[in-house]
Amino acid sequence: MKTLRWIFYALWFLLMVAGALGVYLRVSEGLQPTALGSYIVWCALPILDIYFIGLSAGAFLLSSLVYVFRVKQLEPVGKLALFTALVCLFLAILSAWFDIGHMERFLSVFTRPNFHSLMTWIVWLYSAYFLLLLAELWFALRRDLAGWAAQQDRRAQLARLILLGRTGLDAQTVEGDRRLLRILGTIGVPLAIAFHGGMGALFATLLARSYWYGPLYPIFFLTGALASGSALLLAVTVFAWPRRDETWRAMITLLSRILVGLLALDLLLEWAEVSTRVWYGVGAEVQTFQTVLFGPYWWVFWVFHILLGILIPFALIAMGQHRPWRLGAAGALVATLFMAVRLNIVIPGLITSAFPGLQEAYQGPRLLFSYFPSLTEWQVALFVFMLGIGLFYLGYRLLPLVQAPKEIA
Amino acid sequence: MSDKAAVTKRRQFLRGLAAAGGAAVALSVIEKLGASPETALAEHEARIQNAVNANADPATLDSLERMRVELVEALKKPANQRRWIMVIDLRKCVGCSACTVACVAENKLPPGVVYRPVIDEEIGAYPNVTRRFLPRPCMQCDNPPCVPVCPVSATFKRPDGIVAIDYEACIGCRYCITACPYAARVFDFGEAYTDGTPSGPAAVAGAQARGYEAAANFEYGNRYPRQKGESPIGNARKCHFCIHRIENGMLPACTTTCIGRATYFGDANDAASLVSELIAQPNVLRLKEELGTEPKVHYLM
Incomplete structure (x- = not known):
């Protein structure tokens, strides 16, 4: 087990270094080492941004089931959900930052x-949400940390550092925490809906892009966030939860049912979106949808999204009653392959030329409608993922995210 | 006089005439060649100034000179009373792309950055085939979709209607590029034509070219030397109707360079201007009018 851990550390470090080299190139050379152009202006990093922000919003909204709506069954997973939301938010912000032309x-x-700009709103709401998540996580962890602080080891020092003196474990303080958590969670729910719905609106308000323009995106983004966020939480709970008891079993069963419902809703919305646009085969977007469904990257939609991202997880959950790993695998598949959904949102909106013949009108290295991420972009993406894994692991090891309340009582 | 003698005389006369004409043409060419560019420009300026002073009938002037006169007049008004528009006569455009190249030279545009491509469209089926050329500058929309999306208000509509970019404020998020229905905005990735070319003593020409590429452009009336990491590298860029030229009494580079006088520029708030006359015709149209962006570039079909 120890050897396995060291292999994990070494592999993580190597990948992190490979990613960091790309980040260095990106920061020192600007956007030049990317394969982007003036027609395909957004790609790898904005996709990562909306992918992670979706996971964050989804995980957070699930945590609100615990802290706002008092769903007892999910209570043990509340802290983990908040921490997941925080890490994913950080990765989303980082991806967005790496994507702008003047990072400074x-x-x-x-x-x-x-x-007036939705981008401004999103940045401001991200920031408010970041502060709220920090505060909420602090209050959610406070009781467990206060338990640690009372002991005499290194964990106690860490706990005292984080708690800033509020180490009381009396009923009144604990009740105060709970009340504040509920207030913060209640503020957080509309906030999460606003910033992730706003993210959908950022695309949906662009009149110039008929593929994005329309009222469905904000709702679509929210459903997607909830589905991918709950999938991630399901995977983490199945594979990383320390106690395989009845509570755990009840938790993963409920999470998997939530995931099935959300995926079904997501599929329904997707059907509404695609079918209404292409039904009669007339209109500006038909060609774009045809490219998505039957173009050179057809497998992104059919294999990654529909087959591996929805149908197989459905089957795994249906057959997972007595085999929890199947539920975990379903969650992991949905959470990772939701990237395909994000990819099919961003790229097709940009591949349609404003005028036929524009690409041929003036030739240039950045005036193309074809795109494949450059090595640097892969490296930056790798860095963001590795950082996420690192932060997640660090939190899992250092913070009482999966502790049973009994242990510290 | 015999017929033969008459023919000889006529030939001699024609020959003499041709010689005299040729000498006159040669003289005028030599005269023109002799004049320095500065003198020629001064003469041109003087002619325009005389026309302005004398309130000359615009119809008697060449269209370029008339537009210059009108431009100088418009500059006397407060900025918010001017309304710069462009009119492009597609029947006159031959697709030479001189305007594109003039724009690239004027604004020292790097590879991959273009403000005014000319779209070449083939129409019909063989043997009934023709081509249409569509120069596409920024439309300087009255209701620009690119302006409200900017998170830091780095892009804005000036009082004279031109949509400008504050390079020092732009964070390079590219939201405006996605918002433009005309694909009129591009991103400056920081490339140079001399990237990857040999350097060192053996490549003197290359070194000179590199110096040229680093030279400042004068967009928006500011100096922007091309330095790594400095604006406009990492920014969105677009056509600005050559604002820096307009404000110094000159027409946009694309307008003066057009070999067929197909591009017109002027103040639409001046009812007597050439552009005002041109857009009051039934064959005028604007691109994607259904979007409600109110473009200020008009096309004559």
């Missing part, structure tokens, strides 16, 4: 904001 000017969104 990111503070301008706060110092000279244009509140």
Whole structure:
């Protein structure tokens, strides 16, 4: 087991270094080492951004089932859900930051904001959500950390550092925590709906892009967030939960049922979106949808999204009653392959030329409608993923995210 | 006089005439060649100034000179009373792309950055085939979709209607590029034409070219030397009707360079201007009008 852990550390370190080299190139050379152009202006990093922010919003909304709606069955997973939301949010912000042309000017969104722009709203709401998540996680962990602080080991020092003196374990303080958690969670629910619905609206409001333009995206983004977030949480709970008891079994069963419902809703919305646009085969978007469904990257939609991202997870959950790993595998498949959904949102919206013949009108290295991520983009993506794994592992090892309440009582 | 003698005389006369004409043409060419560009420009400026002073009948002027006169007049008004528009006569455009190249030279555009491509469209089926050329500058929309999306208000509509970008404020998020229905915005990735070319003593020309590529452009009336990591590298860029030229009494580079006088520029708030006359015709159209962006580039079909 120890050897396995060291192999994991070494592999993580190597991949992190490979990713960091790409980040260095990205920071020192600007966007030049990317394969982006003036027609395909957004790709790998914005896709990562909306992917992670979806996971974050989904995990957070699930945590609100515990802290706001008091769903007892899911209570043990509340802290893990909050921490997942925080890590994913951090990765989303990082991906967005790596994507802008002048990284040093990111503070301008706060110092000279244009509140007509949905991008401004999203950045401000991300920030508010970040602070809220920190506060909520602090209150959620406080009781467990206060338990640690009372002991005499290294964990106690860490706990005291985090708690900033609020180490009381009396009923009144604990009840105060619970009340504050509920208030914060209640503020968080509309906030999460606003920023992730807003993310959908960021695309859906662009009149210039008929593939994105329309009222369904904000709802579609939210459903997708909930589905992918609960899938991630299901996978983590199945594979990383320390106690395989009845509570755990009840938790993963409920999570898998939630996931099935959300995936079905997501599929329904997707059907509404695609079928209404292409039914009669007339209109500006028909060609774009044809490219998505039957173009050179047809397998992204059919294999990654429909088969591996929806149908197989459905089957795994249906057959997973007595085999929890199947539920975990279903969650992991949905959570990772939701990337295909994000990819099929961003790229097709950009591949349609504003005018036929534009690409041939003036030739240039950045004036193309074809795109494949450059090595640097893969490296930056790898860095973001590895950082996420690192942070998650660190949190899992250092914080009382999966502790049973009994242990510290 | 015999017929033969008459023919000889006529030939001699024609020959003499041709010689005299040729000498006159040669003289005028030599005269023109002799004049330095500065003198020629000064003469041109003087002619325009005279026309302005004398309130000359615009119809008697060449269209370019008339537009210059009108431009100088419009500049006397407060900025918010001007309304710069462009008119492109597609029947006159031959697709030479001189406007594209003039724009690239004027604004020192790097590889992959273009403000005014000319789209070449083939129409019909053989043997009934023709081509249509569509120069596509920024439409300088009255209701620009690119402006409200900017998170830091780095792009804005000026009082004279031109949509500008504050390079020093732009964070390079590219949201405006996705919002433009005309694909009129591009991103500057920081490339140079001399990237990957040999350097060192043996490549003197290359070194000179590199110096040229680093030279400043004067967009928006500012100096923007091309330096790594500095704006406009990492920014969205677009056509601005050559604002820096307009404000110094000059027409946009694409307009002066058009070999067929197919591009017109002027103040639509001046009812007597050439552009105002041109857009009051039934064969005028604007691109994607159904979107409600109110473009200020008009096409004559």
